[in-house]
Amino acid sequence: MNKYILIIFFLIGHLLTAQNRSKYSNEFLNIGVDAKSIGMGNAVSSTVDDVNATYWNPAGLINIERDEISLMHSNYFANIANFNYISYAKKIDSESAMGFSLIRFGVDDIMDTTQLIDNQGNIDYNRIELFSAADYAFIFSYAKKNKLLNLNFGVNAKIIRRIIGDFANSWGFGFDLGVQHENKNGWKFGLMARDITTTYNSWSFDEDRLNDIQNALEGENQEIPEKNEISIPKVQLGVSKEIYLSSDYSMLAAIDLFMLFEQTNDIISTSFASVNPSLGLEFAYSELVYLRLGLGNFQNELQFDSTTELSFQPNFGIGFNLQDIEVNYAFTDIGNQSAALYSNIFSLKFKLNLLR
Secondary structure, eight states, X not given: OHHHHHHHHHHHHHHHTTTTOOOOOOGGGGSOOOHHHHHTTTOOTTTOOSTTHHHHOGGGGGGOXXXXXXXXXXXXXXXXXXEEXXXXXXXXXXXXXXXXXXXXEEEXXXXXXXXXXXXXXXXXXXXXXXXXXXXXXXXXXXXXXXXXXXXXXXXXXXXXXXXXXXXXXXXXXXXXXXXXXXXXXXXXXXXXXXXXXXXXXXXXXXXXXXXXXXXXXTTOOOOOOOSEEEEOOEEEEEEEEEEEOSSSEEEEEEEEEEEESSOOSBSEEOSSOEEEEEEEEEEEETTTEEEEEEEEEEEEEEOTTSOEEEEEEEEEEEEEEETTEEEEEEEOSGGGOSSSOOOEEEEEEEEOOOOO
């Protein structure tokens, strides 16, 4: 266990060297996947043990027994934006596993009115075209068990593609590192370090199309966006414990700390780092039916009178395990307690019976 703690602090110390690179980008990758995990408030870095570990902590892929596929769809901002996710994972041998994931977050059918007025000053609605603003992430995951240290390690290699119609597009690359450990008393620990080398995005712009935007804004002097973006490292630390209440009933309790090396509105925030806790509970009956509750996204929100008020996001979820099919649903921001709008999230997981 001491070696495990040393590894965690070594990784965190390495990440601190990147805290001066404080640009935000690729925020769509912070939304989260899998209704099961979101229902628990995203407090899953120590517990995730299936195909969805490709996103939450690739070290958890070691625990899969058969090939698995996961699908998720959700809508955000009053159904304006669509989030879709698909993932596949398989066991390589008793000590290693791999997985692939694809994420798309996009707003489709946006009206391009830059050509609405023709050269004679006439309005022509036939000149309106539609375009999409979409973000894509392709993630390759690999996990390996270390019996000597009693640790599971995992790494993600990410390719990011972002497209805004024919106005602009970018490519990005980055890496994540995950670790999981379970002690003899059944306590589980998890570490997920995202963008450990920083994730770099390089944009290219169509200057003619940008000029169209400026003309549509009646010649306002609009700055050209920056061509390079950097996602700074983020750390997610978690601990969990499963308690068996009877032969049929069990309860899983988990807490995760989301750390960003930047001063924000999080409940714990300094010039050095910000920490946002997340709590999750899961009640299970015979491994068939699941009830989940989660609390997260604690923020000090600035009010109109210049005071601050603590807000949080409560989530609720249910799940059904039907042999080789698992169906999960999550409802986020119950009672509209945070600034985020509520969302309905559905996900499916399939265990495959493939010939070896």
